[in-house]
Amino acid sequence: MGNFNLSHRMVLPPLGRLRSYNNIPKPHAILYYSQRISNAGFLIAEATGVSVTARGYPNRPGIRTKEQVEAWKPIVKAVHEKRGIFFCQISYQPNGEAPISCTNKGVTPGLGGGDWPPPRSLRTDEIPQIVNDMRLAARNAIEAGFDGVEIHGANGYLIDQFMKDKVNDITDKYGGSLENRCCFALEIVEAVINEIGADKVGIRLSPYEHYMKAVDSNPEALGLYMANALNKFGIAYRHIIEPPRIKTVDEYELLQCLLPIRKAFKGTFIGAGGYNRENGNKAVAENYTDLVVFGRMFLANPDLPKRFEPNAGLKKHDRSTMYITALIAELSERYDFNPAQTAAANRTRRLAANVTTARPLYNLATFGFRSRR
Numbered sequence: 001m002g003n004f005n006l007s008h009r010m011v012l013p014p015l016g017r018l019r020s021y022n023n024i025p026k027p028h029a030i031l032y033y034s035q036r037i038s039n040a041g042f043l044i045a046e047a048t049g050v051s052v053t054a055r056g057y058p059n060r061p062g063i064r065t066k067e068q069v070e071a072w073k074p075i076v077k078a079v080h081e082k083r084g085i086f087f088c089q090i091s092y093q094p095n096g097e098a099p100i101s102c103t104n105k106g107v108t109p110g111l112g113g114g115d116w117p118p119p120r121s122l123r124t125d126e127i128p129q130i131v132n133d134m135r136l137a138a139r140n141a142i143e144a145g146f147d148g149v150e151i152h153g154a155n156g157y158l159i160d161q162f163m164k165d166k167v168n169d170i171t172d173k174y175g176g177s178l179e180n181r182c183c184f185a186l187e188i189v190e191a192v193i194n195e196i197g198a199d200k201v202g203i204r205l206s207p208y209e210h211y212m213k214a215v216d217s218n219p220e221a222l223g224l225y226m227a228n229a230l231n232k233f234g235i236a237y238r239h240i241i242e243p244p245r246i247k248t249v250d251e252y253e254l255l256q257c258l259l260p261i262r263k264a265f266k267g268t269f270i271g272a273g274g275y276n277r278e279n280g281n282k283a284v285a286e287n288y289t290d291l292v293v294f295g296r297m298f299l300a301n302p303d304l305p306k307r308f309e310p311n312a313g314l315k316k317h318d319r320s321t322m323y324i325t326a327l328i329a330e331l332s333e334r335y336d337f338n339p340a341q342t343a344a345a346n347r348t349r350r351l352a353a354n355v356t357t358a359r360p361l362y363n364l365a366t367f368g369f370r371s372r373r
Helices: 028-034 066-081 124-144 158-163 178-196 219-231 259-264 277-285 296-300 304-308 328-334 343-353
Strands: 010-012 042-049 085-091 148-153 201-205 237-241 268-272 291-293
Touching (some): 066 124, 124 148, 124 178, 148 158, 148 178, 158 178, 178 201, 178 219, 277 291
Parallel strands (some): 010 042, 010 291, 148 201, 268 291
16 A cells, blocks of 8 residues: 555544544543554544534544644554554544535434534635645644544545535535536645655545435546546545445445546555455455455454454444443543553443454464455
């Protein structure tokens, strides 16, 4: 993957944990990430806020302040001690009474069925500040020890909204044509690259998805345009979300819609979209993707790469525990996570990290996702 040598092709994606009390990463994240790293494996931290107006959700970590940077350092150090490659996903998910967007049209109902306040369209003169927030976040991520950053341009958030023609209705240089709609995203990419280097930058995109009604009328054209534009920068990777799959008798069928985009993009390609061991290996064998994302499987099985090698049994994820936040304050104030902790403290840690305590079963010497490059 660019300048990084990976031991296998499985990726822990950015999974929102929402357990960073007051937006400060907490020590229990050391357990969460270090349990899911294998020698020279690749992890991406959860979506991390870049400014006070971009926190998105409560208890979401940030990378804006000195305190946040210092809080990330022991977490990153724990991953590096296991020789992991660790990127920070930097994200602009607006919050506040008047969310910002590229439209004044609201989304009703919002996530969870609630009523969301309508957004306001950004003025042209406000764009440089957001680009600069992303640039500074990338600098802070490197200071915290991360190996690089992933720009969050997917899932219906601000950057994704600008690219989608069913959302973006502004009439300045950031709206209208496909080229104009992608300008905001590419300005962020360029600013981040100028700050930390192209080899330390990836981006996550979802042209085919319609999170929060962020839809484009021609997702393939959008995906291809961004592939060719990103090639000029030479970034480390492109992380892309698969379109919805068709349910067959036994499983969801991979639609292969991303193949033209995969062929157009010259860097490392990461596919995300409900993969399992079988169709993940097939996607790699058919050169459909270079790396494969596993989300819920990684939550329930911290040693997932070692289980995949012999096709061992997997534990089922428990959705009810994915976003528990009630323990955050208690964890932050009571437990220092040293080896002398009580059994009760360790049990609380495991619950907060949403992990199992499965012991490592296998080595990776013959693991199926081998490097082809």
